[in-house]
Structures are given as structure tokens and as C-alpha cells.
Amino acid sequence: MFDQFGEKTRLAMAYALEAARQDGRKSPEAIHFLVGLARANPDLFKKLGLDPEEISKIHAARRGKKLPNSALAGMIPFSENVRLVLKRASEETKKSAHRHVGTGHLLLALFLEDSKTHSIFEKKGITGEKIRMAVADEGQERMFPPQFMNSMRSYTGRSGIGYDLHRLEPGRKLRIGGIEVAFDKGSVGHSDGDVLAHAICDALLGAGGLGDIGTHFPDTDPKWKGADSLEFLRHVRTLYDKEGLHIFHIDAIVIAERPRLGPHFPAMREALAGALGIEIGDINLKAKTNEGVDAIGRGEAIAAYAVASIAG
Numbered sequence: 001m002f003d004q005f006g007e008k009t010r011l012a013m014a015y016a017l018e019a020a021r022q023d024g025r026k027s028p029e030a031i032h033f034l035v036g037l038a039r040a041n042p043d044l045f046k047k048l049g050l051d052p053e054e055i056s057k058i059h060a061a062r063r064g065k066k067l068p069n070s071a072l073a074g075m076i077p078f079s080e081n082v083r084l085v086l087k088r089a090s091e092e093t094k095k096s097a098h099r100h101v102g103t104g105h106l107l108l109a110l111f112l113e114d115s116k117t118h119s120i121f122e123k124k125g126i127t128g129e130k131i132r133m134a135v136a137d138e139g140q141e142r143m144f145p146p147q148f149m150n151s152m153r154s155y156t157g158r159s160g161i162g163y164d165l166h167r168l169e170p171g172r173k174l175r176i177g178g179i180e181v182a183f184d185k186g187s188v189g190h191s192d193g194d195v196l197a198h199a200i201c202d203a204l205l206g207a208g209g210l211g212d213i214g215t216h217f218p219d220t221d222p223k224w225k226g227a228d229s230l231e232f233l234r235h236v237r238t239l240y241d242k243e244g245l246h247i248f249h250i251d252a253i254v255i256a257e258r259p260r261l262g263p264h265f266p267a268m269r270e271a272l273a274g275a276l277g278i279e280i281g282d283i284n285l286k287a288k289t290n291e292g293v294d295a296i297g298r299g300e301a302i303a304a305y306a307v308a309s310i311a312g
């Protein structure tokens, strides 16, 4: 989650943690985020007509008072309130089509989700609209390539289809969607035989009008022997960046009689999204069997289809 945070926002998080520690707490509450933001981006507060020093004073005044209990157990050491704030910050970032969660997004989320922040700001006549305007003013890299923002009409939605099939044999590793799946058979191929990565690769190359996987990564080239197919996707990503193409969404089906793939989908989506530099939510995976029919149904092969929707 935090890899989506802009540099200043990360700094604000670090300051928030520091403020929380000063209060003898392991995890920061909303007030600590506010303190962190005021330190990391005082200009934003000044722009809104709020003296950043005032935030420190509010914090100091509240020190010693009982703060809500943090959910320290489990993976996320944040209270429910803070989790809502972070979720909202990332939603607001998406809404403004910005690439990174900026300090403004986090501030807006605190205003919208945390009642204490809301009342501090309300007393100063600061509205959500005012913060939104400051966020827009701050400006940052957009999720879409500049060509897309500048001239929407010159961009068209495009799609591409990809298909792949590999034979399955005992004694080989089964790589699907960039991860290894434990099974008694694995796919036969020049590279790691990742049927899903290959189908996605072809769908993206097709949508971008960039040829096919065989042209870019020929199976006669020893360079690709046993290659990690995520490398193919990373390469496609660099081609997309060069061409100013933007991936909107990928939908794919993996067809295998066995093993059950559904439980592996979260890890696959993470690996694929990571290689392509897109959001996990922009990749959808589905699993099918072939009802015992033909080579796939007999467990002799695995296949995948993918459709990519892009702007180009």
C-alpha cells in the first residue's frame, strides 16, 4: 500500500510515527498524521489558511489524554479509524487520477474520515472543496500519459486478445501467473512455460499493435531458455512506456483440469500487476476446467486466454 505514497507523504508518515512514539504509542492515530502532514508540507496548511504551528499546539494540548485503542494485533497495526483514513486517501488519489498519494490526499482523507480533524478545520472555515482545490493546485504526475490528458480525442480505447497452451509433464515446475504452483506436473516450454503470463503478454502486444510474443522473445533464442516470463511482461511495460500506451484492464481465463487455481489468484495478480506496474485491481483472473474433454481435460495440457483493454 505505501509504495503508492508520494515522497512527501512518506515523510509525513515518518513524522506521524515519531509523534506517536513521543506519545508512547506504537501506531499513529489521526492526530499524529495531522502533525506529520503539517511538518512534511507546511505550505499546504498555509495555503489553507492554517498555521502549521497550531497543529503542534493542538497535539501538545491533547497529549496525555486518552486516545482510542489501536488494533495492534495482526498484520496492520492501525486503528480502524486510521485504516479508513488511509483507504480514503488512496480512493481520493484515484479520483484525482494522480499517480501517488500526496500529502493533500491524506489531509483530505483526514478531514473526511476523522471527526476531530473535521472540527479543527471547520472552525477555520476550511471546507472539503478548499482542500480539493489545494490538492489540484499541488499538481503531480498523473496516472495517464500526458498525451492522454492533453488530447483525449487523439486517444482511442483498444483491446488485444492473447492465447497460449503448454503441455504438462511430470517432473517439471508449474509456473502460472508469475508464481510457482505445487503440482505433480509442470508445463513444457522454452521459457518457464507460464501460460498465463504468455497469454497476457500477447494480449498486450496485440492491443498495442506491437506484434506477438514469438517476435519479441523467440523460442530459438537461448537467452530466453528457462526465462522468468515476468521478464516478458516487464519488457512489454517498457515498450508501452515508450509508445505512450496505458493499460486499463486485463481479464484472463486459465483452463486446467487440475490443480485448483482460485486460491493462488491473489498471489498471481500481485506478481503480474507488479511486473506490469499496474494496480492489482486492474487484473481479473478466472479459472475453468475442461470438463474432462480433450487434452486439457485429460490433464495433458494447460491453456490461457487474456484480453487487454488499453488506451493508445
Ligand code: MG
Residues within 6 Å of the ligand: 164, 165, 166, 189, 193, 194, 195, 198
Ligand atoms: Mg507459451
